[in-house]
Amino acid sequence: MKKKIMTLALTAAxxxxxxxxxxxxxxxxxxxxxxxxxxxxxxxxxQWKWLDGNKDGIxxxxxxxxxxYIYTNTTTPDGYTVNADGAWTIGNSVQLKYQKDMDSxxxxxxxxxxxxxxxxxxxxxxxxxxxxxTFMTNDENREDYFELMVGAGDSIAAFYYDNDGDTHIYxxxxxxxxxxxxxxxxxxxxxxxxxxxxVNDKTYIRE
Numbered sequence: 001m002k003k004k005i006m007t008l009a010l011t012a013a014x015x016x017x018x019x020x021x022x023x024x025x026x027x028x029x030x031x032x033x034x035x036x037x038x039x040x041x042x043x044x045x046x047q048w049k050w051l052d053g054n055k056d057g058i059x060x061x062x063x064x065x066x067x068x069y070i071y072t073n074t075t076t077p078d079g080y081t082v083n084a085d086g087a088w089t090i091g092n093s094v095q096l097k098y099q100k101d102m103d104s105x106x107x108x109x110x111x112x113x114x115x116x117x118x119x120x121x122x123x124x125x126x127x128x129x130x131x132x133x134t135f136m137t138n139d140e141n142r143e144d145y146f147e148l149m150v151g152a153g154d155s156i157a158a159f160y161y162d163n164d165g166d167t168h169i170y171x172x173x174x175x176x177x178x179x180x181x182x183x184x185x186x187x188x189x190x191x192x193x194x195x196x197x198x199v200n201d202k203t204y205i206r207e
Contacts (some may be wrong), residue, residue, distance in 0.1 A: 027053050033069040034086065036062070043068045048088075050097055059097040060087040093138045093203035098195050125177045126191050128156045135197055135204035146197070146204055158182055158191070 025196035028037045035043050036051055038048035042068035045068045051057040063076040063086070080088055087094045126151050136145045143161045151171055160168040172189050180189040190198040195206040 004163070010047060015187075025051075032067075033072070035064070035068045035070065052099070057099045059099075060085075061085045061095055061097075062088070090198060090203060091201035093201075094196075095203060096138065096196065096205060097193065124193070126172075127193060128154055130194060131156060134207040136207050137201040138205050145207075146199065148197075 008066045025036060025038050027034055029035075036049065036053075037043050040064050044064045046064065046066050048061055048063050050061050052059045061146060063071045063078075063186075073082065073084045075081055081093065083089050086125060089095065111120065113168060120193040129151040131148050132150060133149075134145060134147050137143065139185070144162050145161055146160040147161075149157045149159075154174045156172040156174075158172060160170060163169065168185075170185055170187055172182050173180050173189070178191045181187070186200075188200055192203075197204050197205070
């Protein structure tokens with residue numbers, strides 16, 4: 001922690017010497033680990049935070065310990081899995097949010113400075129009409145995807161194109177505001193948000 005404080009002080013001194021009043025939020029590393037430094041020099045502690053570290057408009061979720069370092073390649077104290085980069089994962093899929101999701105959450109007053117818990121926002125209920133579209137796998141080693149359509153009643157019909165190019169048809173019946181199930185094929189679907197679904201622990205992102 002001493003080395004971390006020294007690094008922060010050095011960064012601040014360099015910024016001052018260059019006539020800078022602030023610097024963009026960024027990842028910083030020392031011999032202990034990585035932490036996220038805000039533009040005002042502060043850093044998150046003992047919390048989860050959605051961050052777009054590479055400024056590509058896609059946010060990953062990270063857990064920070066009591067000293068401000070991210071957990072990596074482990075299970076966090078509250079029971080979630082993070083990969084070697086520190087990003088929250090379900091199965092082998094990194095959980096993502098897009099800029100418009102973050103904007104929507106901030107505008108609704110459910111988030112502050114983009115801080116989010118790892119659970120979905122239960123106050124937003126998406127209908128089967130909302131979820132119509134193509135959802136691509138979030139695994140770079142796979143090419144499977146779903147095409148979701150309006151089913152009978154409040155169900156969701158789906159064409160699933162697997163990694164071998166074969167097509168499967170599913171009918172997901174609604175079991176709760178965010179949960180759907182195709183019992184005949186043992187498939188469970190969770191609506192995370194408008195752009196994200198999870199089917200049997202695999203994440204798919206709206207195209």
